[in-house]
C-alpha cells in the first residue's frame with residue numbers, strides 16, 4: 001500500500017511522499033464576491049493531484065491537510081467525514097500490522113471474555129503523549145477546515161465515546177463553532193466486557209458500558225459578525241440544516257444499523273459507514289440542496305456514494321492508494337443501492353446475532369419521527 005503522504009506529527013510531511021507539482025494557487029475568491037457565483041467546477045479542486053470524476057462528484061488522491069490548505073478559501077458548503085481517531089491507526093505501518101494479523105493499535109480477534117471481534121483500533125490504549133498529538137492533529141485540521149468552508153458551512157464528524165470530548169474541544173480551539181452532537185444509535189462492539197484476565201473473579205462487572213451509540217460532532221464555520229442565518233443562507237447557501245424530505249426538522253438522534261454485509265462486500269474498508277445513515281447526513285448538510293460537500297478522510301468513498309445517491313456534489317480525498325482505488329470501484333455500486341428500512345436491513349443480515357438486533361427492538365420507544373425514512 002502506498003501513501004500519498006506520510007506524517008510524523010499530524011499534518012507534517014516527511015520525505016518520500018509523491019508531492020504535487022508546484023503551480024500557482026487557484027484564484028482565491030473573496031467571500032463576498034463568491035455569493036452570486038455558481039459552485040466551482042469540481043475539476044478545479046483536484047489541483048495537481050491524481051483525481052477522477054465519478055458522476056457529478058470527484059475523488060482526489062492526496063493528503064487532506066495539504067489539500068484543504070490549498071483549495072480556494074470559503075469554497076466548500078459542508079464537510080462530512082470520519083477521521084482516523086487514534087491518528088495513527090491509518091498510518092502505513094499500522095495498516096500493515098492489521099493486514100498481517102500482528103495487532104499494533106488494531107485489536108485482533110479472537111479477543112477475551114468469549115467474544116470474537118473484528119479488528120478495532122484500541123483507542124483506550126492512547127497515552128498522554130498520543131492524546132496531546134491527537135489534540136494538535138484536530139486543532140490544525142480545524143484551522144484548515146475553517147479556511148476551506150464557506151461561512152456557516154457545517155461539519156459533521158464521526159467520533160467515539162472515549163475521544164469525542166477531546167476532539168470536539170480541539171476543533172473549537174481550531175476555530176469551529178460547536179453546534180451539538182448527533183447520536184447514531186448503533187451497537188458499536190465497544191465495552192461491556194468483564195475486567196480483562198479477571199473475568200471469573202468479577203463476573204458481575206463490566207469495565208466499560210456496552211457501546212450503543214456513536215457520537216458525531218456537529219460544528220460550523222462561524223457566521224460573519226451580526227449575520228443572521230437567513231442572511232447567511234442568501235449569501236452563502238449555508239448556515240442552517242436542511243429539513244427531512246417529509247418536512248420535519250433534522251433530528252440529532254438517528255436510528256442506525258451496523259454497516260450491512262452487502263455494503264461491506266462492495267467496499268472492504270475497516271471503517272465503512274452505512275449508506276442509510278450517510279444519505280441522511282448528506283441531505284441535511286446542504287440547507288438549500290445546493291453546493292459542494294467534501295469528505296477529506298474518504299476511505300472507500302461511502303460519503304461520496306451517499307451524495308451521488310441523493311444527487312449532491314461531493315469531493316472525496318484519500319491518502320492511501322489502495323483505498324483510493326477501492327473507492328473508484330465502490331462509489332458507483334454503493335450509490336446505486338436501494339435501501340431498506342434500518343430494521344429490515346438489520347433483520348436481513350444473516351450473521352446478525354439476536355443481541356445485535358435488540359437495538360432495533362429497544363428503539364420502539366423512540367418517537368416515530370426519529371425513525372428512518374429512506375426516500376432514496
Ligand SMILES: C[S@@+](CC[C@H](N)C(=O)[O-])C[C@H]1O[C@@H](n2cnc3c(N)ncnc32)[C@H](O)[C@@H]1O
Pocket residue numbers: 062063064065082083084085090269271272273296297298299300301302303317318319320323
Ligand atoms: C476512518 S477511515 C474513513 C472510512 C470511511 N468512513 C468509509 O466509509 O470508507 C479514515 C480514512 O482516512 C484516510 N486518511 C488518514 N489520514 C489521511 C490524510 N491525512 N489525508 C487523507 N486521508 C487520510 C485513511 O487512509 C482512512 O482510509
